[in-house]
Amino acid sequence: MKSLSAEIILGFVVCLWFLLCVLTYRRFRSAAWLAGSSSASCLFFLGATIATSYMVLHAFFLLPLWIGVGLLLAMHLFSAQRTERSNFLADAPDLESEQRDFIDPSVMSGSEFDPYI
């Protein structure tokens, strides 16, 4: 029963994590170089691996590796967003400089005006 409850909690956590990753994907799917889709899928498997590690003795020794992968994903997404922003600004030369400072990258990635969302 104890083990079963651990598995149920694990399943629940993975489902929640999946939803979070779907949200991440929707937020970043239009970012440059397909960064959003690959990062979101990697993020999902990363979370699932870490959660499943609970069931294996000493598997948490892999945490440094997973933290590194997480950092890599974060940096990749950040760079993609920055590139997207630069591209957008390059295509909109008539924007005032004040406006450029307040551009929200999510606007450019289409998350707010995307009809498929």
Added chain:
Amino acid sequence: MKKKMPFVLATLLILFSIWSGSRTVSGQTGAIPAEAQQVLFLIDNSASMTELAHYPDDAFASRWQLVQKLAPEWLSKIPEGSLVGAVSVGGNCGEAPSISLRTGTDRTQIAEAIRNVAPNGATPLNAVLKTAPSLFAMGVKGTKRIELFSDGLNTCSPNESTCEIVRALHRDYGIVVDVVAWVTEPSMESEFRCVTDSTGGIFSQPGSTKNLARLPFLELDPWRYVVLVLGLITLMLASLVSYRHGYYVMKWSTQTASTIATIVGVAGSFALYLVLFARSGWFGALLGLMVVGASVAIARSRSDQSPGRSFSSGACVLAACLAMLFPSMTKGQTHQCPRAVQGPPRYHHILALDASGTVAASFNEMKALVACYASMYTLPNEEISLVAFGMDSQGSAREITTFTVPQSGSVDSLNRTLDDLEIRNAKQTRTYFKPLADYLSQRLKSVRLEPVILVISDGKSDAPEDARHGRINFREIPFESFGRRGVYAAPAVTGWRVAVEGGASLDLTLLFKHPLPANEKDTRLSGPVPECLVDPDLVFEAGDTVTLKPGFNPFSSTVEGALTLKVKNECVSRFRSFRAELRRGNDIIKIGTVTNMSVNPEPSDLSLPFTLSRSGLESSDAIVQLVLDQGNTERTIYATRPSRVALKEISYLSAYGVFWGVMLAAVLLLVFLGMATVTRKRTHQRHQPQLIGVMGGNAVALGPNQRIEIGGAGSTLQIPGVEDGIVLGSIESTAMKGKLAVLPAEGFRMKVNGFESTGSSEYVLGTPLQFAKDGATYDVTLHSSAGSGGFAAQRPSGKPTDFDFFSDFGHSGGAGGSDHTYI
């Protein structure tokens, strides 16, 4: 080519780390599968194995019969190519096991040996486990497993925790221990689970012969593979991200980006393998850290930098990680004085170093030996005292330092002190051993842990010569007299020796070869330091009677009691560890274990509560014994008085009768109070008036046992639509709130809730009530004031009552406010 150098360097460093990691793992744990898996069966054949296993599919088979029956099946299930051995755990304590077959023995021979052995004696599990590593084939790489089948915990010396022993086996030899248990006492499961959890083994408690026939370790652990698959997918995607990051953000060439992605994938996969299958978590973690460090360093580089610079920084991080990793890998291989002891803190190490001029040439060697001894034989929380003697013209002894070994086990503090210690005025120093003996005798009085005394000297005293010249006035003692445990010489050393006293459980042959043979003049048996200061006798008295009280749960089969003891040490205070037992014939009842209790020369009271199974514990008497923990050995001592203690079991009624009596009285009192409160409340409610009215009409307060008329004007409760002067009937309150007794007036017929009724009927407020006479019908629905609202209340003239229903109903009234009818 020059630009690619950092990249090549980084790759080489990673490959080197992978290679060195694998090499070290092999060296440290022997766990990388290479040649053969080794499986050693540890089969309990103690007397208790003759008891029935109570399996539903083999109801009349004893545990041992099941072992004999299933042994060939177990052996056949182990894959070909694996090396199998067996050792039995039974017989009398201290005896060699009946079966002791190294891994690699022919399997039919093992099955034959198990078939020919009969269960008997105790369970010397700890002793057998300690010898287990020698039963694995030497020089064979691969996993090593112990399959332990047992129905009880260890009952022989050494009486350490079995879990601690297997933890050491796992740490030192990489042995994994699986346990198949017939749990016969509650503590068994926790101890065996500790055994399996600390070695990565599997604990099972089969409930049938069919389950017993399985060997759990041969069944796949799916989670390990689930993590592997998920981890590999994660790494594959991470490699993809690495590639894109390198190509798009760092502006690297395709080749460079793909190489880095490959390294991330391969090194990460290797870390996965190390952690999940090679059981080398720390190396896996370090490798993961290295990959992370290198990746982050490279990724953090700005995209306008050249790849070469990025690689340079990555290589620097890698090199830094390797620099951190390398010492930890090589530490165990190059350390010349590895720790040789384990377990709880036990000793106060007194290291007396001859610092006279005669040993000046060997002084550094002597200091090195002291440092090495401290590294090898001290444990965290043990005490170390460094004493120097022969430092001056008086040959006096003094303490240089005393400190507690920190939790890390480091003895750097001692090493620094030794570095600072030097011989001054070598020509003026004198070596005498009597002052040292006096100093030690005094010092030992304030030592709380068990003392170990090492006296390191060339053994040459200046006393004979000085006595001839009348310079001293004491009787000198020989150096050898300090060596009641033995006088040792360090390997390849001839100029000085080490006299050792105390520390019986320390295996000094790891540091020295063996004690030097004693010559006839030695006075080792009558040392200068009183023996009671080194190893004081523990003396104890027990209470005359042990009262066995049944457990609080009347259905439990256990009894509780407390063994009272008065314990004292012979002449000094020391921390002592022992186990208290009751012996009745051949039965030994373990009462409890005392660890590191401060025992003084004055008697201390000690009470050891215990819980035992009731079976076979009828009132009788028993001998109280304490089993002293002496490290690797044990010693049993008996109470000075009484020779036997009486065990008296008291009945459940005498033990808890008063308690249950009081509880019953309290419950009865509570019930009575509750019933009285309810009755009082109901009576109070019964005497409350009810505010009765009709929609669109007035409302009246109807008190208990009051009857009022309902009808047209002139009636107490006027019903709208009823002609003046017509009385439809009367209503009277009942004991039940919300219910009335209604009686039609003479000549009227009445329907209550649709049912015709003659005479007085019970009426529920809110339900339809109909009166009829001479073809005229009057529908009436009476309401209580609560929630009905809408009807106006009237206050008739006169007839005030002694209660005020405004406050009781919380009703603020209608337009008239105070226009309520009082009856």
